[in-house]
Amino acid sequence: MNRHAWRDHAACIGSGDAMFPDQDKTRIEWARQICAGCPVTQACLRDAIRTKDNQWGVRADLTPEERQSVKKEINRRLRQAQREKTAA
Ligand code: SF4
Numbered sequence: 001m002n003r004h005a006w007r008d009h010a011a012c013i014g015s016g017d018a019m020f021p022d023q024d025k026t027r028i029e030w031a032r033q034i035c036a037g038c039p040v041t042q043a044c045l046r047d048a049i050r051t052k053d054n055q056w057g058v059r060a061d062l063t064p065e066e067r068q069s070v071k072k073e074i075n076r077r078l079r080q081a082q083r084e085k086t087a088a
Helices: 005-009 025-036 041-050 064-087
Strands: none
Touching: 005 041, 041 064
């Protein structure tokens, strides 16, 4: 399967600027509502993390700042797992 095939099922297809609400809280909530009805949220988040897309827009119900926090937490857990593996 095409690595990006999930995008064909994205609820935000055709949403234009709606997924790029800047700091407008009302527009952020609207974008979140679009994500809430999306069947490919997990694939979208994996792609956002993999491609380091954490500067613009709402993806997988997360703002760029929230995606950065998720990425930091993933990295923290990976470092912890590596330390545990090394200590074992
Ligand atoms: S989770 Fe949100 S940003 Fe990602 S594909 Fe679905 S609707 Fe679009």
